[in-house]
């Protein structure tokens with residue numbers, strides 16, 4: 074069928090991703106190139122290096138996606154790309170490439186908000202909520218709670234007042250010499266550890282706010298690591314596992330406490346998790362358990378749809394297409410923008 078496919082591009086940070094979906098939201102192509110190596114040397118993402126790598130990869134990834142989907146360019150009916158928020162140079166590469174693609178094909182363009190993408194990452198799954206839900210989005214750049222209502226509106230309920238949850242994981246991982254990005258490594262090591270060994274603080278416990286704060290945890294972890302080292306310990310083996318387990322437990326508690334508080338208070342019985350930190354194994358298992366205890370349906374996207382990908386951008390764009398919400402080709406990319 075001609076012109077019934079949607080192609081989407083994601084390049085807001087250090088992943089270059091291209092996806093193609095059909096009119097029913099079925100994924101025909103999902104390619105992601107993660108630039109871990111060029112940034113690992115610096116312990117974090119270097120914006121200019123990210124832009125250059127996006128530029129070097131995007132054309133070949135697009136070819137790959139078309140090949141995987143077994144369609145030709147002429148079968149594409151809509152082009153979408155992340156336009157905000159993110160690293161400005163990185164966003165520009167994906168968005169300008171996408172706009173050129175749309176103009177060349179003479180088809181409409183949709184500019185997508187990256188967080189809306191994370192919210193919609195599982196929208197093509199059978200058990201994705203059909204009605205209203207609370208969304209907990211925790212990634213390297215954002216940690217926030219949203220109330221999503223149907224027909225579609227997204228309202229911010231609360232967000233981090235300092236570091237994002239993934240950023241806290243990454244910074245603590247760096248203190249422990251675990252490399253970048255560190256969330257996944259801490260998660261794996263924590264599986265072998267005892268989370269009760271080093272009780273770490275979870276900030277903003279009060280029931281009056283949906284906000285998070287992770288800078289106190291970061292400082293507590295820093296002081297703990299310094300004390301252990303002063304006492305002559307090498308932070309490795311079981312000690313390392315226990316530190317990782319304690320850190321993971323504190324982050325997960327902080328996130329889920331507010332997410333379930335929002336569900337209870339707003340009487341919404343659907344919770345959707347998203348963003349890279351939603352790949353965390355304790356966050357996933359605790360969320361499922363609490364959901365069972367509190368009779369709240371918890372939707373978890375597949376782990377590879379939690380971290381940055383273009384399928385989530387395609388699905389968010391598809392919802393806009395259904396409402397006829399297209400963007401002009403002069404739509405600007407923005408490093409920050411409210412949802």
Ligand code: KG4
Pocket residue numbers: 086211212213214215238239240242243254255256257260348349350351352353354379380381
């Ligand atoms: O959503 P994402 O891919 O990019 C942003 O939009 O930021 O999230 C990346 C973040 C990083 O901070 C990374 O350490 C964290 O997600 N992350 C994890 C896990 N996998 C990725 N954090 C905890 N546990 C994981 N398994």
Ligand code: ZN
Pocket residue numbers: 187191212213348349380381
């Ligand atoms: Zn993201």
